[in-house]
Amino acid sequence: GDSVTQMEGPVTLSEEAFLTINCTYTATGYPSLFWYVQYPGEGLQLLLKATKADDKGSNKGFEATYRKETTSFHLEKGSVQVSDSAVYFCALSLLGTSYDKVIFGPGTSLSVIP
Amino acid sequence: DTGVSQNPRHKITKRGQNVTFRCDPISEHNRLYWYRQTLGQGPEFLTYFQNEAQLEKSRLLSDRFSAERPKGSFSTLEIQRTEQGDSAMYLCASSFVKYTEAFFGQGTRLTVV
Numbered sequence: 310g311d312s313v314t315q316m317e318g319p320v321t322l323s324e325e326a327f328l329t330i331n332c333t334y335t336a337t338g339y340p341s342l343f344w345y346v347q348y349p350g351e352g353l354q355l356l357l358k359a360t361k362a363d364d365k366g367s368n369k370g371f372e373a374t375y376r377k378e379t380t381s382f383h384l385e386k387g388s389v390q391v392s393d394s395a396v397y398f399c400a401l402s403l404l405g406t407s408y409d410k411v412i413f414g415p416g417t418s419l420s421v422i423p
Numbered sequence: 424d425t426g427v428s429q430n431p432r433h434k435i436t437k438r439g440q441n442v443t444f445r446c447d448p449i450s451e452h453n454r455l456y457w458y459r460q461t462l463g464q465g466p467e468f469l470t471y472f473q474n475e476a477q478l479e480k481s482r483l484l485s486d487r488f489s490a491e492r493p494k495g496s497f498s499t500l501e502i503q504r505t506e507q508g509d510s511a512m513y514l515c516a517s518s519f520v521k522y523t524e525a526f527f528g529q530g531t532r533l534t535v536v
Contacts, residue, residue, distance in 0.1 A: 313465075343524060352514065352529035353466070398465050402524065410456065410479070411516070411525050413465035 311336045313414035315399045321420045322389055330384040330417045332373075332399035340401040342366075342375050342382040343411070347396045356384075356397070389421045427528035429515050435534045436505055443501045444531045448517030455498050456525060457490055458514040459483065466514055472498060505535045 316331040334340065344356040344366070357366035362377035371386045382399060399414040428447040436442050448455050454473050458466035469488070470480045474495035484490075487505075492498040502509055512532050516525040 341524070345527075353516075353527040355524055355526070358524055400465075410468045410471060411466075412468065415465045416463070 311340075311401065311403065311412050313399050313401055313412055315397075315414035315417050318396075318416070318418040319420060320417060321422065324391055324421055324423050325388045326421075328384070328386040328389045328393075328419070330397055330399075330419070332382045332384065332414060334380050334382065334399070334401050336380075336401055336403065338403060340403050342373070343400045343402060344371070344373055344382070344384050345398040345400055345413070347398065347416070349395070353398065389419070391421045391423055394419055394421050427515055427517050427526055429513075429528035429531050431531060432529060433532050433534075435536060438507060438535055439504055441501065441503045442505060442533065443499050444513055444515075444533075446498045446500070446515030446517075446528060448497070448515070449519075449526060452517035452519045452526075453495065454518045454520065454525075455492055456516040456518075457498070457500050458516065460512040460514055460530070461510075469500075502533075505533075507535050509533060510535045 313334045341360045343358045345353045346356045357368040359366040359375035365374045373382050373384045396416045396418045398416045400411050402411045430445045456471040457469040460466040468481050469484050470490050472492040475492050487503045490500045512530045514530045516527045518525040
């Protein structure tokens with residue numbers, strides 16, 4: 310079935326370090342890919358998205374590229390800040406198809422220390 | 424309209440009681456989704472509506488759970504005879520058929536004691 314796998318956390322980084330969170334997916338058809346972020350005590354916020362192969366989604370210094378050949382969508386940021394501490398969820402969407410839903414990975418918790 | 428709204432934000436109930444949650448989607452969105460998120464896990468799909476029609480239900484949605492979306496606007500999720508295992512965050516999301524992403528509400532955190 311359709312699924313998303315992402316690297317296990319928690320991940321702890323020092324401020325200004327480079328961040329990579331790996332994400333791979335299995336999907337029927339041609340999904341859109343997303344990264345959602347959940348700050349402590351809050352709901353899910355869409356961080357970035359990519360809807361077709363080789364698309365790069367970017368927002369707030371975060372980037373991820375849709376790699377169809379490796380079925381991956383890794384999240385990167387060149388210099389993390391304390392305010393980036395949150396849980397990050399990779400997700401795929403089959404909205405608009407007969408499989409209409411968003412499927413999430415288990416989440417990766419990030420803590421950035423000063 | 425500033426986004427998906429869920430009420431209440433928190434609910435504490437005794438085991439065996441019934442609870443009902445409400446979700447108001449973004450006004451022009453015709454699709455509405457319910458998810459459940461337990462601590463340390465990603466959200467799990469429960470059910471979704473297109474307008475007032477409930478088109479899919481996950482096997483996670485036992486017969487104690489029922490969801491409705493009368494008139495294709497707001498939706499309610501009811502849990503009957505709550506159990507401690509129902510303790511979770513219940514998330515609602517909405518989308519419009521032309522868009523690929525869903526927008527999530529803040530969630531309702533249920534604690535069954």
